[in-house]
Amino acid sequence: MAKDGIGASVLRKEDRRFTTGQGTYTDDVNRPGQLHAVFVRSPHAHATIKSVDLTAARAMPGVVAIHTGEELAEGGINNLICGWGITSKDGTPMKMGPYPPLAIGKVRFVGQPVLAVVAESRGQAEDAAHAVEVDYDILPSVTRLADALNPDAPAVHHFEADGAVWEHGQPPKNLIFDWELGDAKATDQAFAKAKHVVKIDVVNNRTVPSAMEARAVVAEYASAGEHFTLWNTTQNPHLLRVVLSAFINVAPEHKLRIIAPDVGGGFGSKIFTYSEEVVCLWSAKATGRPVKWASSRSEAFLTDAHGRDHITTAEMAFDENHKMLGLKVDTIANLGAYMSLFASLIPTYLYGPLLSGQYAIPAIHCNVRAVYTNTVPVDAVRGAGRPEATYVLERLIETAARELGVDRAELRRKNFVRTFPYQTPVLWQYDSGDYDGLLDSVLAKADWNGFPARKAESAKRGKLRGIGLSCYIEACGVAPSSAVGGALGCGVGMWEMAEIKVNPVGTVEVFVGTLGHGQGHETTYAQIAADRFGIPIDSISVIEGDTDKVQQGMGSYGSRTAGNGTSAVSKALDKVEAKAKKIAAHLLEASEDDIKIEDGNFVIAGTDKKLTLTEVALAAYAFHKLPTDIEPGLDEKAYFDPVNLTYPAGAFVCEVEVDPATGTTEIVNFTAVDDFGNVINPMIVEGQVHGGVIHGIGQALLEEVVYDPDSGQLMTGSYNDYCMPRADNLPTNFELAFQVTPSPSNPLGVKGCGEAGAIGAPPAIINAITDAIGTNDLQMPATAEKVWRALQGVSAKNAA
């Protein structure tokens, strides 16, 4: 293995750029003659646009254009789309309300783009945007998930009026789909013979993705070639290009270059196609000048797709030996006012199939009703469906252990999946894992058995100490394309592509269709190539995020880079290696089978005859000594279409101290043991777990989007009101460890790690708090006041 190869904690190549202020983000891109777009956004949650008066705004200094929804529609620009079709259990397709890039006729959430003002400077565009007069007729709105299906709730979309035809009669208004997974009959039968049934109601709180870099767009149009260039904060430039061209029709695919420069985080929010990309491309052509839009943080709160927002009732059936017999889950999911690009996928195929967790549950049935509300669209945020599923299951099991009076760890252990592959009753087939190993390891590392003594010590200081457990399963890289594109409704294939170019001097360029936005791809991919050829990572460059350089790709989200991106790179390396060996064999006058790579050299096994990669590469291009059956060049491309998803798993123990006087929770110990298969760079993976767990702490304790139920205004529209975790919210002791069971589904045996923390942490934390306070009646986020109120409830009950 090269010293920089697979398994080494190599320092991140990209951090020299990021830590010295030399990163180039979309907002750092400035083009000659550039104009600035500012969006006039809806101040109302639900309103009819009666009239628009642009007279004053058009006369403002510097104003070049003001774009309207009607103008775009007349120009052939189509609506934004949701790319994953879900079918209701009655056979009807999901109801996709029309989502024009700029509102036409109606607005349906606060912040929805209505008009775009384009001016010479941003200040001028802002001033003019304030001078635009839009006259609204305010309509009643519904923002709370719990109210969306009420018969008297206002309808967010009127499908009859919008021309949709319902062959099966009119479903309840605001219902997008009513979907099910699993065998309802078998599950009912399991419950019928159950000895114990445990039930919970849980809320999965709505969150804001909060990437450090807000979204931004620079669009440019070259009229001579009718060619567009789009710089954009995107997690998936190629998919964006397909959507913008084939579906939205704003630019043809072969004349649209998309560049994602450095991207400062996304957590899912930069997967989707937003109005601003469409409008800036349109404007660049209309004005003949480059157009920039950069989101303010306030706009980010109002427009970046939010996450989670579920209400769920779940029941589990056990036999007399506490073996799980069945699981029933009934969920309502808020998708906001319009369906974002993957909105329908998140509460369906990224949710239901995860409900088996680490357990052998013979029968599972899951029903999900997705609804419209007058809120920002909801789509994937770190984990996307998997945190929601894990939260339901792990709170349910913890509750069961308490109600059955059995040890929490033992109840889990009794029901673990132990043989692989394991076919769950909800689609996925787990390919590998060792759940006993994870649990044993985390209990030992967290000193689970020493907890009573620590609890007693806390009590002496007036604190309530609790301990909670969570055993999670993750599913990364939705696959294979043949399955997801057919029965599951995906509009695209979920493969990945890589190209390896060995230059004539022996340096290597790795082109790959994923898109690092903070995860250290430039280092991780370089380690894989370094490992293969035994060369230092400094002689390897990794290129992502430019559709002119990287030929195809599917981007980075859902922890798919590890399983799919590295596999594509690995396959391309196989091809390069094979050709290089063929060339080396010819030059060394040996058989290809005898050529081995050792310490960066191509050697004839058992001899001292060798060539460096540089010598082989030079021969491939300076094509003097090679026979005609070898093509010049050392440059190979590969697609990887996974045969299965990967299934990372882990076990987390959280230990908290609650101050009963104020309800404040302090996380005193957090122990995470994860199985991500083979680990390419342990330091980077630890960083991902730290970040993921902290994301989970945010959701469990602090973060919550609140809309005013009457006005529909976003109450948590800044970090003064929306609480992100900070350094003092982190665990006092934070211990990580890895267990390795390689994935059999990809060449490197890797599984993916980016979302695990956010998936496993929330139930571990809430299970710890409910253990501390002695009541299960607690919903996220467990703010100090909520915990204090729960404690008041316990006191009142004890007094009664």
Added chain:
Amino acid sequence: MHETRYHRPSSLDEAAKILSASADGRYLSGGQTLIPTMKHRLAEPTDLIDLTRLAELKGISESGGALTIGAATTHAEVASSDAVRKAIPALAALAGKIGDPAVRHKGTIGGSIANNDPGADYPAAALGLGATIHTSKRAIAADDFFKGMFTTALEDGEIVTKVSFPIPTKAAYEKFHNAASRYALTGVFVAVTKGGDVRVAVTGAGASGVFRAGGIEAALSSTFAADAIGGVAIDSSDLLSDIHGSADYRANLIKVMAERAVAAIA
């Protein structure tokens, strides 16, 4: 963004003249509230008159049993001042926990008190210690200065020049911060004056801004001990209730923070 003229006067007189000559001028004393408000276009002053460089508003001194702090003194300067730490350590500690380091190096005591944000810390100290607020026109007792949320006894154009805090026998401040903004969700300043009076001022919780908790003062006047507070009834009808905390919860926090402040000095 709306065009604004920035002024840096060299005297209070000059500042007053610029203000009266401006169409819609505002004094700037750190700008920790005004500048964000302007960014949101909720304030669009024609002129900003920066008071923070005025020598007349600078300095920390002790005399006649009182600690006097110039209005343009930053929170960081108060927090690190040896004079403040020695005379009223609770005041230095309070200043050291306002906002974050950037806020503490820009925000000033005069700006904070004149703004009278319901979640600000300094109003609790001023009221709790029975301070005197000196202005360009007069001296106002803290008991008469704070008139409700974002409202004070200051008249148009009147500038806070310094705040004079009587040095107490003992004092302590306990804050339960809003998890998001880190303003005081409830902060309680407890002081025992040289004359033996107990003063308890509450910030963050009141529907009309900072106020004195009479019930707790009475209880502590008879017994200065944390457990004297438990039986005090707090009327939550006068308290704030918002997405960050209900009135009931704030009522609880008033007692808990008061208990902790007393425990620290009893």
